[in-house]
Amino acid sequence: MxxxxxxxxxxxxxxxxxxxxxxxxxxxxxxxxxxxxxxxxxxxxxxxxxxxxxxxxxxxxxxxxxxxxxxxxxxxxxxxxxxxxxxxxxxxxxxxxxxxxxxxxxxxxxxxxxxxFQGVVKRHGFSGVGEQSHGQHDRQRAPGSIGGSSYPSRVFKGMRMAGRMGGDRxxxxxxxxxxxxxxxxxxxxxxxxxxxxxxxxxxxx
Known part of the structure; x- marks a missing residue:
């Protein structure tokens, strides 16, 4: 080397x-x-x-x-x-x-x-909802569902969510x-x- x-x-x-x-x-x-x-x-x-x-x-x-x-x-x-x-x-x-x-x-x-700190669209390339219907608003850049409620009752590690972006080797x-x-x-x-x-x-x- x-x-x-x-x-x-x-x-x-x-x-x-x-x-x-x-x-x-x-x-x-x-x-x-x-x-x-x-x-x-x-x-x-x-x-x-x-x-x-x-x-x-x-x-x-x-x-x-x-x-x-x-x-x-x-x-x-x-x-x-x-x-x-x-x-x-x-x-x-x-x-x-x-x-x-x-x-x-x-x-x-x-x-x-x-x-x-960035959202899921910029950080992970999510596309968002795309269209508004049935009273939806301000959902174009939302992450959507992140898991179950009663089970597993937690968020799995590595879930693609909003957070700090950049500064990586x-x-x-x-x-x-x-x-x-x-x-x-x-x-x-x-x-x-x-x-x-x-x-x-x-x-x-």
């Missing part, structure tokens, strides 16, 4: 050599500093810990400051472990967007936009790397990526 931490910049479109337009997402990926190398002997598993995004020293506690000092890097905002990293890196080294190549497929993990698989701008640490992947502009995403292979 290989991966990098990035920040979603926004969306654009790219025209290929055949004139076909492809919608893609711009991600500022890295540079990430290797802040810890975990091995089978010391930790029971192999992993690489990457850090991304600068953070003010006054906003870091002593433990964080000392941890980053081992890698000779200032405090960072985001830290993430990548299991079984396929590229050999030592503590203090940098991982850049060059680990990916144009044309290969990657998986992107992000947190979806929070929508707040989502992985989008099989996105194609369209273009890489190594000088700006930009990577363009096809399609959409979960999260708002400026949110942190993980790019994995």
């Amino acid at each position: 290989k991966g990098i931490i990035g920040k979603k910049i926004g969306m654009t479109s790219i025209f290929g050599a055949d004139g076909k337009q492809t919608a893609c997402t711009i991600i500022e990926a890295g540079p990430c500093v290797v802040t810890q190398v975990k091995t089978e002997d010391s930790d029971g598993y192999t992993a690489l810990q990457l850090a991304f995004g600068d953070k003010k020293e006054k906003h870091s506690n002593k433990a964080e400051t000392n941890h980053f000092a081992k890698a000779n890097t200032p405090a960072k905002s985001f830290v993430k472990e990548f299991r079984d990293y396929s590229i050999d890196k030592n503590i203090g080294e940098t991982v850049t967007v060059d680990i990916f190549a144009e044309g290969e497929s990657v998986d992107v993990v992000g947190t979806t936009k929070g929508k707040g 989502v992985k989008v698989k099989g996105l194609k790397v369209i273009k890489i701008f190594a000088d700006k640490n930009y990577i363009l992947v096809s399609g959409s990526v979960p999260g708002h502009n400026g949110s942190i995403v993980l790019i994995q292979k």
Whole structure:
């Protein structure tokens, strides 16, 4: 496995050599500093810990400051472990967007936009009643019946009802790397990526 931490910049479109337009997402990926190398002997598993995004020293506690000092890097905002990293890196080294190549497929993990408390039509795609008859009113977006009364006398877990929507960790698989701008640490992947502009995403292979 290989991966990098990035920040979603926004969306654009790219025209290929055949004139076909492809919608893609711009991600500022890295540079990430290797802040810890975990091995089978010391930790029971192999992993690489990457850090991304600068953070003010006054906003870091002593433990964080000392941890980053081992890698000779200032405090960072985001830290993430990548299991079984396929590229050999030592503590203090940098991982850049060059680990990916144009044309290969990657998986992107992000947190979806929070929508707040939503009803069943927006949250689950219910269609509502559709027509008004026999004195019905304000029922177009109602959920309808949710279960029995005397039996089972409760609402089953997982019932599709109104509630908080969004803010979920989502992985989008099989996105194609369209273009890489190594000088700006930009990577363009096809399609959409979960999260708002400026949110942190993980790019994995």
